[in-house]
Amino acid sequence: MNIIACVKQVPDTEAQIKVKGDGSGIDEGGIKWVMNPYDEYGVEEALKLKEKLGGEVTIVCLGPARAMETIRTALAMGAEKGIHICDPALDNADAYTTAAALAAAIKGIPYDIIFCGQRAIDDDSGQVGSVLADLLGVPQFTIVMKVDIDGQKIKAVKPIEGAQLVIDGPLPCVVTATKGLNEPRYASLPGIMKAKKKPVDVKDAAALGVSTDVKAKVAKFVPPPARPPGKIICADDTPEGKAAELAKLLREEAKVI
């Protein structure tokens, strides 16, 4: 089984995000960079499938030079090799441009299944996996929390509002992973040592023959709208008194109940 896992490097969930003064982006100072948590579920599932069915796992990542750390992390977890799409002209790539670059990098590598995270927790766009599937002409299974592979068939479980869909289809395909799919492993020390020697191909847009133009772009970044200061409810200082006051405010002032 040949498996590809796409990964992105993103700010840690605990990171405070500050917008640059001119609104052109976020201030990257002091940010701790990690593998996108949803991509981690994809890498883990790829490794589990490889361990069960044999084959190899290739990591594909688009990102600046620092993203090499994230590729090494995935290799340390157990993947065999990596492709790093690294080109400053792709720094502001939108979903279509990103997926086109990933598709070009994947072209020529045999694969049965491609894992992506269901969304990256930086731009929260959630499109790349589907666009990649479309460009490769294969089915997609998005926001998946369970995968069963039987020969060249896949069964995926996808939660929707109020229900779960069990979806059948053929390989090859793209699966976008969500929380619940598995518990990603930590890289072991021997794994980290071995990862340093694993091959990573670095390619730019020209080498892949892809455009760096975008179809949607963030023209301006802005801080979230400020919330007006709230009030602490004291009432008569008993839990019952506070609850009564709160219920009254929600009903009469906020008018939300």
Add this chain to the structure above:
Amino acid sequence: MAKGVWIVAEQRDGALRKVSFELASTARKLADQLGDDVCAVLCGSGVEGLAAELGKYGVDKVFVADNPALEPYTTDAHSAAVAKIVKENDPAILLLGASVLGKDLSSRLVGKLATGMATDCTDIKIADGKLVAFRPMYAGKCYGEVVFSAAPAMASLRPNVFPIVESAKAAAVVKVDAGLDPAQLKTKIAEIQKEASGKIDVTEANIIVSGGRGMKGPEGYGILEELAAVLGAAVGASRAAVDAGWRLQSDQVGQTGKVVSPNLYIACGISGAIQHLAGMSSSKYIVAINKDQEAPIFAKADYGVVDDLFKVVPALTVECKKLLA
């Protein structure tokens, strides 16, 4: 030249979903500014009868693709049908709901239509005749203003945020051939497992009662369920509670869970880790109930109660029951 504001209406089990009316109302507003028409695409099996209802919210024309292969939803069938109809008509703007299936469909359409999309928008407007979309990024830690250089300019709209406005149009209904090639329909829904009836998903709820580590264990959520039942609310949870196995994954609110914008979010025993605040700070009203007055959640709250939640929540349930009786 690309012209017109289009929406993809979402239906399930023979009824239009609320987000469809939010899409129609929003498209109407944009189209009035542009002097254009609003068109909707409606896909399914036996759904023609639903088309007229979209007129009530401002849709001029509904393209109905009625085909047994379009029920239940699959990415393959719906994306092929919508892409065909959209390509034949070349709209300037295409809006979908950022519901679970809307996200699946819209992102595949980005590939099929080779265009750009702003996901999960909380506001959109027309500036200089073009779409500008406003959307949270980093789960709401900052926002981005998105502009487009391809057609159709696509945006998916966060459910529950855009107002529904009636405008009583008589929508023309056009039946169209979905043009489905059975060889392209590679996936099928083997099973639909419904969750306990009456359960409201956190992304669709007007009110969310949410609990964190302060609930002390899975049994602590009983009092939140009782309050939620009185308010018609969904019960959410913090990452700490989900990781501890107290609540289901599908209930998690935050940067690695669901990002929600209800009218009222009642945070109980949630300290307010930044990744949680990111997922709920666009709620219209936030209530925090926590005995630690230093908890960061109070900085986001419209109303704060510093006290033992195990005493306050049951009392609040009693008070709400009285008020709503």
